[in-house]
Amino acid sequence: MSSTEVTSSDKLVLYTGFFSSPPSRKIVILLDELNVPYEKKTVALQNGEHFQPWFKEISPRSKVPVLVTPHLPQPLLESGAIHDHIIQRYDTDHKFSFAPGTPEEALQTQWLYFAAATMNSNQVAAYFFRVQVKADWEYVELQLASERKRLELGDAESVWLVGGRYSVADISVWAQLAFVDVMATVEWKTWGFKEVERWYEAILSRDGVKKGQ
Ligand SMILES: N[C@@H](CCC(=O)N[C@@H](CS)C(=O)NCC(=O)O)C(=O)O
Structure with a gap:
């Protein structure tokens, strides 16, 4: 299908x-x-x-x-x-994902785990330990930025996380990062991660992202 x-x-x-x-x-x-x-x-x-x-x-x-x-x-x-x-x-025609067994699928999985395990657990911890919240958000953001930088070495032209196109990897990591804005505890957009900002805004402007809000 x-x-x-x-x-x-x-x-x-x-x-x-x-x-x-x-x-x-x-x-x-x-x-x-x-x-x-x-x-x-x-x-x-x-x-x-x-x-x-x-x-x-x-x-x-x-x-x-x-x-x-x-x-x-x-x-x-x-x-x-x-x-x-x-x-x-x-998504059998892989409009928003990558075909099983490809290198892109492996990277997609990396980002899905990063969002669900690393980012989410840091954010949950930050939520419960509000006193430490700034340090925890910084940790999450710095991790995101360093991962982006590493990937950009191989794909400097693209704003997307994997394979030069928007995919579930972007959706998952973005949903985690968007929660930082909702919590409004840290002004991450003032930290100078311009590539991350550009990526964030590109996703925010998509109809499919606005639809379910
Ligand atoms: N690992 C689960 C986490 C689900 C989760 O923690 N959901 C929260 C909302 S973000 C919840 O249901 N919280 C209610 C509660 O724990 O009382 C998943 O990814 O689905």
């Missing part, structure tokens, strides 16, 4: 938290970029709705995002797994 063909039996339901939550946001962006129809159900984390029995039936650890799809026998948890499932099923 190509990324533009979605059958009528595809009835996806995505349970999310507040719009800027990076694990949820990267899924919303990817579905919107691919034009995959889905129903978005926002779980009111601020009111503890995720601890209610109906939601724990779907997500036993009370976490969003969760994808419910007729193509799987049970709800799919973990944003990385949801992301992979969407790519495999709806």
